[in-house]
Amino acid sequence: MSKMLNQNTAYYRQVKLLVAVLPAVQWKILxxxxxxxxKHKQVMEKLEVVLSEKYFSS
Incomplete structure (x- = not known):
């Protein structure tokens, strides 16, 4: 799975786009x-960590 989510793959880019359009993610960004x-900087850093752990961990 980790090979599929390598940042250089098309699969990774597709997953990243799909995550970006999730309603909860859009609400958080708003x-x-x-x-x-x-506060914006702190929350964005935390959001990036949470999303990368949840969707891009091996």
Whole structure:
């Protein structure tokens, strides 16, 4: 599975696009846009970690 999710594969790019359009992810992004710059950065970093662990771990 980890080979399929290598960042250089077409499969990885497709999964990344699918995750980006999930309603929960869109809602979170909308709320993040309303935050202060400092809070925005913290939350975006946390979101990236959570998504990479959930969808791109081996």
């Amino acid at each position: 709320n993040i846009k309303k935050m202060s710059v400092k």
